[in-house]
Amino acid sequence: MKVLVVEDDQVSQKLTVKVLEKNNYEVFTVETGKDAVKFLETGEEQIDIVISDIMMPVMDGFNLLSYMKADIRLRRIPVILCTALNDINSVKRALTLGAVDYVTKPIDANTLLAKVRNAEKRVPGAVLVVDDEDLLRGLLSKIIMRDGLKVLQASSGKEALELLDKNNITVVLSDIVMPEMNGLELLVEVKEKNPTMPVVLVTGHGSEYSKDDILAAGADGFISKPFKNAEIISRIRPYFK
Amino acid sequence: MEAFDYNKVLAATDGDKELAVEIIGIFQDQVPVILTEIDRAIQAGDARQLQQAAHTLKGASGNVGAMVIYGLALSLETVGKNNEMQKAAELLEKISEAVKTFEQATVHLKGASVE
CATH class of the missing domain: 3.40.50.2300 (Response regulator)
Known part of the structure; x- marks a missing residue:
C-alpha cells in the first residue's frame, strides 16, 4: 500500500511516516496541498491513500480534498484529514467534502493505524x-x-x-x-x-x-x-x- | 498540567522510545523558528500569520507531550483568530518559559534512547 502524507509540521510528518513504515506501508511525503497535487498528477507513484493536514500554507487540506474529488483520476483515492482535537466544524466539513475519515492531533499511533487500515478497505483493486x-x-x-x-x-x-x-x-x-x-x-x-x-x-x-x-x-x-x-x-x- | 507528559509521546509513537526521542529533537530544532515567526507576526500586527504559527506550534507540541506549550499555543491561536493582538506578547513570553522547562524535563531522555 502506498500512502502520501501531506503535512508541513515536521514533528507530525516524522511521526506519521515512522508509524506507517513500521507497519509496512510505503510512504511518500509532501508539505503542501499544492505539492500533493503535483505529486499525484505525475502519476509516477500510484498512491492508494492520502493523509493530509488541514492548515497548510499554499492550498490547505480542504482545497486538496475538493480538488481530488473533482478530478476523475484522483477521485478513487481515499483521503483522511487531520484535524485539531475538538474541532467539530472541521470534521463535518472534511466528511462533507468526501474524506473517508479524520484523525485528531495530537496523534495517537494506534488510532492512526486503525483508521488507515479502515481506509485500506476502500481502496479499489x-x-x-x-x-x-x-x-x-x-x-x-x-x-x-x-x-x-x-x-x-x-x-x-x-x-x-x-x-x-x-x-x-x-x-x-x-x-x-x-x-x-x-x-x-x-x-x-x-x-x-x-x-x-x-x-x-x-x-x-x-x-x-x-x-x-x-x-x-x-x-x-x-x-x-x-x-x-x-x-x-x-x-x-x-x-x- | 505537566510540562512534559511522557505517556502522551509514547501514545503518539506506539511505545517507540527511540522515535519519541527523535521527534522531541525535531520539535526542539523547530521551536526557535516558530517562535521567531510568532514574534515577527506580533511585531507586524499580523493576526493571520500569528494564528498560523501558533497552530503549527500547537500541532507539534501536542505530539511530543509538551502539554503546557500545547495549552499556551492553543490560547495564542485563539488570540490570532479573534485579532486580540494586545494579549499576544505576554503569551509568547510564557511560551518561551515553557520551552525552557520542557527542555529541562526532557534532557534526561537524550542518550537514553537505546534501552
Whole structure:
C-alpha cells in the first residue's frame, strides 16, 4: 500500500511516516496541498491513500480534498484529514467534502493505524494489463489510468500470475497472442486459481480464435483490435461497482 | 498540567522510545523558528500569520507531550483568530518559559534512547 502524507509540521510528518513504515506501508511525503497535487498528477507513484493536514500554507487540506474529488483520476483515492482535537466544524466539513475519515492531533499511533487500515478497505483493486508488446500494453494502461483506475502491468502470463498472487486486482485484461503462455492459457490458469476473477481478452484482427471460442473458454469479455478507447473503459468499468 | 507528559509521546509513537526521542529533537530544532515567526507576526500586527504559527506550534507540541506549550499555543491561536493582538506578547513570553522547562524535563531522555 502506498500512502502520501501531506503535512508541513515536521514533528507530525516524522511521526506519521515512522508509524506507517513500521507497519509496512510505503510512504511518500509532501508539505503542501499544492505539492500533493503535483505529486499525484505525475502519476509516477500510484498512491492508494492520502493523509493530509488541514492548515497548510499554499492550498490547505480542504482545497486538496475538493480538488481530488473533482478530478476523475484522483477521485478513487481515499483521503483522511487531520484535524485539531475538538474541532467539530472541521470534521463535518472534511466528511462533507468526501474524506473517508479524520484523525485528531495530537496523534495517537494506534488510532492512526486503525483508521488507515479502515481506509485500506476502500481502496479499489487494480486492472492487471497483460501484453508482451510494450507499445500496446502501455497504450491500454494509459487509457485505463486516465479513467482514474489503478493499473498493474505484466509482459507475460507468468508475470501476470505472480502479480495476481501478491496484489489486490479487480479485473485482468490480457492480449491473446503472446509467446509461451497465450491469453487463453492464462485465462484457464487464472480461473483455476480464482474462478470469480474477471478476465477480459483482447484479440487481433483475423485472429484464429472467434468471439465464440473465447467466450466458451470462460472469458468474461472480449475486445477486438482495433478498439476505441471508450470500448476498453466500458468493458472494464462494470467490475468497479 | 505537566510540562512534559511522557505517556502522551509514547501514545503518539506506539511505545517507540527511540522515535519519541527523535521527534522531541525535531520539535526542539523547530521551536526557535516558530517562535521567531510568532514574534515577527506580533511585531507586524499580523493576526493571520500569528494564528498560523501558533497552530503549527500547537500541532507539534501536542505530539511530543509538551502539554503546557500545547495549552499556551492553543490560547495564542485563539488570540490570532479573534485579532486580540494586545494579549499576544505576554503569551509568547510564557511560551518561551515553557520551552525552557520542557527542555529541562526532557534532557534526561537524550542518550537514553537505546534501552
